[in-house]
Amino acid sequence: MTDKPSVLFVCIHNAGRSQMAAAYLAHLSGGAVEVRSAGSAPADQVNPSAVAAMAEEGIDITAETPKVLTTEAVKESDVVITMGCGDTCPIFPGKRYEDWELDDPAGKGVESVRPIRDEIRRRVLDLLASLDVTPAGH
Template structure:
């Protein structure tokens, strides 16, 4: 199967939060970890931070997932156009709304400025949301 055919056959998800430094990075990492290459994953922010939240990095490391190489990215209309599902996490009206896209808003606490103890429950809630998303896309997690 060619790469083009395979890419066309898989779902594409975009996770958006304001700083693209915590929630959206953790969600994107969970999808990659749990779905392998069955889902094309993007994350972005309306006002990206300079770096990923160190508490988010530490919380994900506890799950065996390394996000230290990730960098916050700016949200673009093209990223929305290229995605089937757009998951917002508090970015409000700054997300472009395009026809034919599936939109969800996950109401999650913001890990910005929080320590590891406060980020763990956010991480765990994100994992549950990601598992529900994968189920809705008909994707069985490669890891539980």
């Protein structure tokens, strides 16, 4: 068991928003938070525009692959953040749930993904504050 808070980001394809959020949380927490991401219907690969947008921030997500959402992943997480997956996300008592309304970056170029990325970064910083974790480098 770990004392670290754990966060699961869930979207439908686990190819854009949840991947960017997980990468930001892992990067900004400096390893102080256990990070997971998954999708209810995972895509074949991470959105190339999301990869490019994160690379601009110095965060490499090229090795990430979309993962299927499992009940275990939800059970093992303290905080579950959904991003447009609707009713497909399992709900367990005692978990903290947040729903982040964000545009889907699917099919968009990197110019259109940047504002989504920046909003995710802002929300991840708020999440770190709520978990009482100081962002790495601050």
